[in-house]
Amino acid sequence: DQQVKQNSPSLSVQEGRISILNCDYTNSMFDYFLWYKKYPAEGPTFLISISSIKDKNEDGRFTVFLNKSAKHLSLHIVPSQPGDSAVYFCAASASGTYKYIFGTGTRLKVLA
Amino acid sequence: EAGVAQSPRYKIIEKRQSVAFWCNPISGHATLYWYQQILGQGPKLLIQFQNNGVVDDSQLPKDRFSAERLKGVDSTLKIQPAKLEDSAVYLCASTQGPGGFYEQYFGPGTRLTVT
Numbered sequence: 001d002q003q004v005k006q007n008s009p010s011l012s013v014q015e016g017r018i019s020i021l022n023c024d025y026t027n028s029m030f031d032y033f034l035w036y037k038k039y040p041a042e043g044p045t046f047l048i049s050i051s052s053i054k055d056k057n058e059d060g061r062f063t064v065f066l067n068k069s070a071k072h073l074s075l076h077i078v079p080s081q082p083g084d085s086a087v088y089f090c091a092a093s094a095s096g097t098y099k100y101i102f103g104t105g106t107r108l109k110v111l112a
Numbered sequence: 113e114a115g116v117a118q119s120p121r122y123k124i125i126e127k128r129q130s131v132a133f134w135c136n137p138i139s140g141h142a143t144l145y146w147y148q149q150i151l152g153q154g155p156k157l158l159i160q161f162q163n164n165g166v167v168d169d170s171q172l173p174k175d176r177f178s179a180e181r182l183k184g185v186d187s188t189l190k191i192q193p194a195k196l197e198d199s200a201v202y203l204c205a206s207t208q209g210p211g212g213f214y215e216q217y218f219g220p221g222t223r224l225t226v227t
Contacts, residue, residue, distance in 0.1 A: 004154070009152075032213055034215070034216075042221075043203055043218030043219050043220050044155070044203070046215045046217070049215070051213075089155070095213075098143070098162075098167050098168055098210045099160070099168060100145075100157070100216060101157075102154030102155045102156070104152065104153050104154045
């Protein structure tokens with residue numbers, strides 16, 4: 001039972017353009033969402049998070065949008081840079097649990 | 113601030129052999145997680161410790177996997193005996209506290225190949 005889904009395994013974007021990575025979830029108890037970036041041979045690193053009381057959180061070039069009714073979140077990267085090329089995971093957690101459930105990841109390639 | 117340390121970085125063993133992985137979390141982090149990441153999938157939680165007590169090990173294959181966190185700091189994850197399907201990257205992560213509102217810090221992982 002895949003509670004967190006990233007349906008696009010890969011995405012290619014031109015440098016300077018917007019990258020949009022999507023994530024869907026099925027568990028309505030999830031109330032905290034995170035995005036991680038992973039380079040080869042490294043562990044995932046935290047990028048940005050959002051609580052369910054918000055619908056948008058921004059940090060520099062990175063913005064996460066949450067649509068609770070659709071159980072959907074997205075990560076926008078503007079402008080995209082070649083150094084953003086990595087695998088991006090979304091993760092979700094529910095209050096009262098201690099678990100982070102991860103999606104399968106989307107490989108982003110930013111073309112120079 | 114030193115990050116999460118893991119060793120070894122790579123390990124190749126034959127099936128039915130045993131293997132152990134070590135993790136040292138960020139100083140002061142009470143919560144420690146072990147994940148298994150199979151190629152093409154997201155990290156899957158195996159076990160979570162709060163200090164030296166187990167919070168969740170519901171997805172740990174207890175017939176072959178074991179983990180401990182002595183003194184609430186370092187942790188070891190052991191597989192005995194290994195199977196081919198255990199080939200994966202084993203990630204350790206730590207947070208300041210329990211629950212889902214803390215940022216997790218990951219180590220570089222141990223890539224295990226079982227032949």
